[in-house]
Amino acid sequence: MVTVLQERSGQRVLDRGPVRKIRVAGRTLTLTPVFDTYWRFAAARQKVYEARLAGGAGPFTDDPILQRYRFTNCFRAADRVSQDLIGGVIYRGEQAWEEVFFRTLLFKIFNKTSTWRLLNGALGEVRWDAYDYRAFDRVLSQAFTAGQRLYSAAYIVPPPQLGEQRKHQNHLRLLEMMMKADAPQRVLSAPTLQDAYQVLLGFPAIGPFLAYQFVIDLNYAAEMPFSEMDFVVAGPGARDGIRKCFGPAADGIEADVIRYMADTQDEHFARLGLAFAGLRGRPLQLIDCQNLFCEVDKYARVAHPDIAGISGRSRIKQTYRRQAVVMPAWFPPKWQLNGPPEQ
Structure with a gap:
């Protein structure tokens, strides 16, 4: 040859x-x-x-x-969990970017559709503008105590050390931190996909692999303008x-x-x-x-x-x-x- x-x-x-x-x-x-x-x-x-x-x-x-x-x-977008995210989380509900960002990362931190359904079933529509840490923690803690698995084994999201005892509690605090630090707008206004990734990388317990996975998830949303070839x-x-x-x-x-x-x-x-x-x-x-x-x-x-x-x-x-x-x-x-x- x-x-x-x-x-x-x-x-x-x-x-x-x-x-x-x-x-x-x-x-x-x-x-x-x-x-x-x-x-x-x-x-x-x-x-x-x-x-x-x-x-x-x-x-x-x-x-x-x-x-x-x-x-x-x-x-990746064809996998079942990605399909649940795209059709059932990102494009369902309030389309204000802050709410889309909150829903997307809340879903992806657990990466388990049953946990998302648990929260929606117990709390109604999941929204940042109605977020109450105690209510979210109560639902998740009760499920955890009952032996329900809250997280997917697909990839590990390490818990940040933010003063709480349980993994899911620290993850809720992490999401609060991101929202209060204006992460949604900082990601949306980033000039490139890599710059948006760098915003996420700056938060505790979010390493390079997770930051990249999260920014790809956020990029499914209508507001995010980037190509997956970037x-x-x-x-x-x-x-x-x-x-x-x-x-x-x-x-x-x-x-x-x-x-x-x-x-x-x-x-x-x-x-x-x-x-x-x-x-x-x-x-x-x-x-x-x-x-x-x-x-x-x-x-x-x-x-x-x-x-x-x-x-x-x-x-x-x-x-x-x-x-x-x-x-x-x-x-x-x-x-x-x-x-x-x-x-």
Whole structure:
């Protein structure tokens, strides 16, 4: 096969045949077999998503790893919790930006739809202009005492030390602090997505990964003007996946690697003969490519057990369980993906 390096948009890629090396951020990266698995996984996982939306009986794939284990969707906004956030929190209720900000971060701190429903059921419409710490704490403390899980295990939101005893109490105080420090307006008036991220990063217990996840969530709202192609932060899982694709030579340039994946997705899907139409025509964004590295890290634990990441994890914890509830597929209207409303 011909393996001639050509210049393309400041990055060098192989013209035809199996890709062996790429050049990103001034470094030459030698690719492992996991690199092509990244694209094959994305195409296969998106087909599963599309088949489920179409209402098929399943199984939706003949890939034994996808059949057995649970993986998130290729597009972050298509995941169930993101769908609950977009359709049930951000675009439902008072649309004043301060209220949207408050609802979004309250939901995401717990990242669990049942906790959001608990608060709404007990307190009525959740609003900042009617917020009462004691009322919120009473509902959450009663549920906690009864053994109800308040937080998702998807990612850990460390509790800030703000003088309260329980985790959820300190998180309520953190949200109060953000609202009183004018975080909603500071985020909205930020000139770039990265500047908005920096606002969130300045609050206790919100590290780089959480600040990035939160700003992406806020950016689903109508008022936020930024593109998901503006800025990316690689989380721990993504760094593991990047290590498996490129080895240690990619350490420290993870954001550049993620941008490379987003910028070159069409040519790699075509090179491998993979059909990938995106999310109703929307290509993978930086946040989606970041998330895919997390999922490919997990997939490679079974598919490529000989290729090591950073964490050393060797098993996939969550197995796939089909849910009977119909999965929604409604996206921020500003993306223009939803089509005309049903009559």
